[in-house]
Amino acid sequence: MNLEMVIPRHIAIVMDGNGRWAQQRKRPRLFGHHRGAEAVRTTVKTCGQLSVECLTLFAFSSENWKRPEEEVDGLMSLLMTALNREAKGLVKHGVRLKFIGDIQGFSEKLQTKIKQVEELTAGGDGLLLQVAANYGGRWDIVEAAKALLSRQPDLNELTETSLSKELSTQGVPDPDLFIRTGGERRISNFLLWQLAYSELYFTDLLWPDFDEQALTEAIQDFSKRQRRFGMTGEQVKEGLHA
Numbered sequence: 001m002n003l004e005m006v007i008p009r010h011i012a013i014v015m016d017g018n019g020r021w022a023q024q025r026k027r028p029r030l031f032g033h034h035r036g037a038e039a040v041r042t043t044v045k046t047c048g049q050l051s052v053e054c055l056t057l058f059a060f061s062s063e064n065w066k067r068p069e070e071e072v073d074g075l076m077s078l079l080m081t082a083l084n085r086e087a088k089g090l091v092k093h094g095v096r097l098k099f100i101g102d103i104q105g106f107s108e109k110l111q112t113k114i115k116q117v118e119e120l121t122a123g124g125d126g127l128l129l130q131v132a133a134n135y136g137g138r139w140d141i142v143e144a145a146k147a148l149l150s151r152q153p154d155l156n157e158l159t160e161t162s163l164s165k166e167l168s169t170q171g172v173p174d175p176d177l178f179i180r181t182g183g184e185r186r187i188s189n190f191l192l193w194q195l196a197y198s199e200l201y202f203t204d205l206l207w208p209d210f211d212e213q214a215l216t217e218a219i220q221d222f223s224k225r226q227r228r229f230g231m232t233g234e235q236v237k238e239g240l241h242a
């Protein structure tokens, strides 16, 4: 491992390109999603080894319901299979699984399984794995505002800090590094609020091809960035950000 790497505390990934990966091989899109699930395993393992604190993966957006029924059904059963298959391994490696998103949109069976694996892994003291499923960044902000205002209708209490505490990612530092595979350069309604000062990294690699080497390259690129948060480069060098 390169010792000069600055390890991000929180990495957020839009895992894009499964469909194209399959199409290039003249296989159904779902084949690509299955291979994408394998890439998830690799990335979770690597993040654990690198002592990344939190990994947030975009698994299914609130807009992905627009896809053909067959693909949506296939993704739902893949999610179920992956939860069943990976639960034990997550516990073994101290990974704490947390879903963010409107899971009430899923079948009762899937909701129960999600809660079950969340509870099973709740004691994990290693990587926090946030899976964004039926997630939308705008939904997250609206839900947070509703939750806050229902308890505290005083508009003066609505601040950046108080709203942040109501988001689905509450208690987790904002992502340091955002990665999108698959060649598109857009956010697609992922963590809109939380990405305000994240470093953005885009790669043309399709998600099933994103391996340990690819993640290391992204982190090496991140390590070279100077994060200024609105300050001048000189101020940052003088350590005024501390």
Ligand code: IPE
Pocket (backbone or CB within 6 Å): 015, 016, 017, 018, 019, 020, 021, 059, 060, 061, 064, 075, 182
């Ligand atoms: C991302 O891969 C996975 C999900 C959205 C569930 P895509 O399925 O979007 O793959 P492309 O973009 O069509 O290649």
Ligand code: IPE
Pocket (backbone or CB within 6 Å): 014, 015, 016, 017, 058, 059, 060, 061, 064, 184, 186, 188
């Ligand atoms: C974003 O990918 C959502 C996930 C990776 C789950 P999409 O493939 O749905 O994004 P668009 O439609 O190209 O913006």
Ligand code: MG
Pocket (backbone or CB within 6 Å): 016, 017, 182
């Ligand atoms: Mg896509």
